[in-house]
Amino acid sequence: MKKSRPPGIRPYDHPAGGWDALKAVAKTLARQQIVAQGSRTLLKANQPEGFDCPGCAWPDPKHTSSFEFCENGAKAITWESTAKRTDASFFSNHTVSELWEWTDHELEDAGRLTLPLRYNPVVDQYEPIDWDEAFGLIASGLNKLGPPDQAEFYTSGRTSNEAAFLYQLFVRAYGTNNFPDCSNMCHEATSVGLPKSIGVGKGTITLEDFDHADAIFSFGHNPGTNHPRMMTTLHQAARRGVPIIVFNPLKERALERFAAPQDPLEMVTMSSTPIASAYHQVRVGGDLAALKGLMKAVFELDAASLAAGGDGVLDRPFIDEHTSGFDDLRVDLEATGWEKLVAASGLTKQAIVSAAGVYANAERVIVCYGMGITQHARGTSNVQQIANLLMLRGNIGRQGAGIAPIRGHSNVQGDPTVGITEVPNKALLDGMERAFGFRPPSKKGHNAIEAVEAAIDGRAKALICLGGNLAVAMSDQQATFAGMRNLDLSVHIATKLNRSHLLTARTTLVLPCLGRTDLDLQASGPQSVTVEDSMSMVHASRGFLNPPGESVRSEPAIIAGIAKATLGDRHGIDWDEMIANYDLIRDKIEEVFPQFSEFNTRVRIPGGFRLDVAASFRRWNTPDGKANFLTCPELFEDSLSADEDVLMLTTIRSHGQYNTTIYGLDDRYRGVFGRRDVVFMNTEDLADRGLKDGDRIDVLGLIGGPDDKHLVSGFTAVTYDIPRGSIAGYYPEMNVVMSLHHYDRQSGTPSYKGVPVRVTAAAS
Structure with missing residues (x-):
């Protein structure tokens, strides 16, 4: 007998993108009552003489196609240009x-x-x-x-x-x-953390660097929903055989397999492309430990290479010429045992060592990350550990390599x-x-x-x-x-x-x-405005609708x-x-x-211009003129996360959503339809609490004073493939369980992605 699921929860087995994405765009156009106008509008999105999509900050390619919009970009555009x-x-x-x-x-x-x-x-x-x-x-x-x-x-x-x-x-x-x-609520940890590491609070790569990368590492983000045009780039890299290594608590469908709407063969044959070559489901709040584990494994691979008469795997000329703090990092990693790293990350040592092997064998590595890294009580340290990892092999200031914080809003x-x-x-x-x-x-x-x-x-x-x-x-x-x-x-x-x-x-x-x-339209005529994308490209945007x-x-x-x-x-x-x-x-x-x-001159060039990012050219705007290895002895995101009764909550966005804007109540990639009052949980975590799939639960945030009531009541527990000790729920509904005082002390970023909570059966 087939097991019944809670109302609105059913399997979705299709790849991300593909025909379902095009159907969703058509449905959105109809709902906003702008089918003809909306279709013309979408064709001007992210074009040299058009407007910049408000949906995300992913850069535009130098040679644009006939359409440079994605499903969620189409939702953002039609949501704004609605006839209502x-x-x-x-x-x-x-x-x-x-x-x-x-x-x-x-x-x-x-x-x-x-x-x-x-x-x-x-x-x-x-x-x-x-x-x-x-x-x-x-x-x-x-x-x-x-x-x-x-x-x-x-x-x-x-x-x-x-x-x-x-x-x-x-x-x-x-x-x-x-x-x-x-x-302040998304990538402030990047803006605060990276200047101390590499002298600039921005990414160091361009879109073209992806064409030269030998490996891509992805930490804590869901591009299929939050910046879907990135999937075109990852799709191309995967087809070239570039390993794409993902660290994220939930398996996001677009990072598993993707059907590109611009690929005629995939659309006709209903086929798709596997994206992630390895998917490591780190526990919520375990990124710091995973990153330190990767670096520890790189050091061990280096030592093994030297012992065998090799040259090692560290880029010693880069480290000696361009960095400071290397010895402090080495001592910190040596003092951190594998048992602690495994417990805090939720990953096996074998998984971490395997990922480190991919990193060490690649000449040019890009590390991308999203708010799954920054929105933590130690978000700034997370960002700095990513910079450390890249610097160990000189992967900053090199073609096809660098750090890539993937921003959300188009001009954030x-x-x-x-x-x-x-x-x-x-x-x-x-x-x-x-x-x-x-x-x-x-x-x-x-x-x-x-x-x-x-x-x-x-x-x-x-x-x-x-x-x-x-x-x-x-x-x-x-x-x-x-x-x-x-x-x-x-x-x-x-x-x-x-x-x-x-x-x-x-x-x-x-x-x-x-x-x-x-x-x-102003006194001198129609006006353009400008935006800066995630890779420091500044370009013009001009609207045309009444x-x-x-x-x-x-x-x-x-x-x-x-x-x-x-x-x-x-x-x-x-x-x-x-x-x-x-x-x-x-x-x-x-x-x-x-x-x-020469702002006005350069921004009129199709595609715009790139601002100077000194670290891209190995110029380090730090007090000592060096890129700095920075240590973080802690492993657990929060002291409560070591308590077996405590679960760590991460907030997520549905596929029908952009930030706080809710386009619809479906989250099809996760199999949720017509509702948002759900909490994703590991089956064993439910059983430990005498609960099961479909039960109504209360979620209590554990940070705050005795008079604080950070409680969400009566939500539905949904079994999901998520690491033990971790749960997920939708933003902003789950924000209520978070204390205003639970944030990264270095950057002020709220810890939306690492909230210690207790789950019980619903009181009513």
Whole structure:
């Protein structure tokens, strides 16, 4: 008799991509009521004269194909260019209290915002407001604060370089460095950890390096869902016979086998290509131990080679000329026994040694990683151990080799490059003074967690969000939501309604902005904006669709309107001039940041240009001018993770989702359909707790004080191929089990991927 599964859980045996991906695109076009327009729009995505897809930061190839979009990119584009509208009649028909009961999917699926809105608490509704009146209210709210540090200024990674630069100019002219940013919640461990290792907080490779790699290692990411265009690159590498070694708690379908929609043979024959040549299911939180195990095995292979009269496997000339700290790393690894490494990683010694053998036998190795590495209490150390591994064999600053942090939002890397940072360095301050004649404050501002903490305890009075869904994205939603409601002023610049907009302050405004696909027409004509991808390529993006309403303005124009109303003519900044012609914004970016030299000329070259990444050329912008081996004696992600009764939770995104945006309730690659209230568990872990597949469970987070209630109740346990001691659940629903105080102390990155929890049968 066939075993029944919980409702909505059924096997999905097809490869990633293929015909099912094309069917999903067609379904999305129909749902958003833009079948004809949407098809034309998709063909302009990631093209030299088109717009940059807001879906991810994967770079564009130099020679584009007829279509450069993927399934989730198509969802992002059609989600933005939808024919649906949330106009004045929508808000007159729905109270905020009613909208709060809607799902996150339903809120954004309602359509594009078309009018500036102000919340009216008397009738519990958003009502239209004139732009000038909105700017006046914001200016009044900001200018009546005490110190400027009472205001927080959040930025989403979908923001263009031009908007981000104007935003940081306004905020620094206002007088603060409070820049909570979505990068604080994803790759901040990269931005903090890599400069100490190699002198730059970015990856060192280009897309073309994949053509020359002899091996590719993948840690903690799911490209088939979060950056599917990467699968074209991995598909090509796998077909060339390049070993692709994967470390991840869950087997992600795209990294197992993939059918490329652009491959006629695979589409006609319904065939697919195996991607991972080895798949190592590291336990949640075990990456640090796995990385140290790989390095320990490399040292042992080196010793064996030397003992046999060989040359060893370490790149000693590179180590001697370019690095420091090598002896400290060797001592640390020698002091760490295999028994501890195996226990902490959840992998066998044989598996680790096998992977190390692939690494040692390859001349050119790329290591890719995602938020499965960074979103941990020791995320910064994770990143630095990856750099250590690569440096052992000189795999940085060599063609076909290097480190590749795979970013999410399309410009999450670009925003900090043009000044969105709470820790301004001297070069930034000097550049601002050179370009605008005033020196901004140098005091460190707030990151995302610090901004929320300030709102909770009343130190922050105002919050302006340039895109995003901050409250839902942040950990500890119970505390975060209360903090948002504690503000005097909240302002959201957005394309669509989301739950953060419903957390109303004493004065709350929602301002509609253009999306990537929309035509941005200013006084000098149609405008382009620019973005920086994961590999430091800067290129132009120009929308072409008619905006969703006459009152919708561009992000730069909205920022300039707020700045003019708030600052007046302070510092003599001509906001109107820059909005009339975005070339003038780029001129100022170039003046502040010399690496953008000849910005307007170079960005008009098809494909754009690459920013200087010194480590790519073995120039190390560190205090001692060397790349640094950095040690981390700890192995366990959290002291509680050694407790057998404690499970380690990782949050994941479904295939029908991008960050907090829920496109639909299906996660077909994992066999979940029409629901998100599930927790993936190992069969033996369930049995140990007297539970079974389909039982309703409670999940309690174990970090926090005695009064904290980090509890998710009544979710359904689903048996899944996941290591013992590990469980997985969907983000952001599982954020509630996380304490706001559980984060990487070096970077401030919340530990979304390593939360100690206890699972019990549901109390009710």
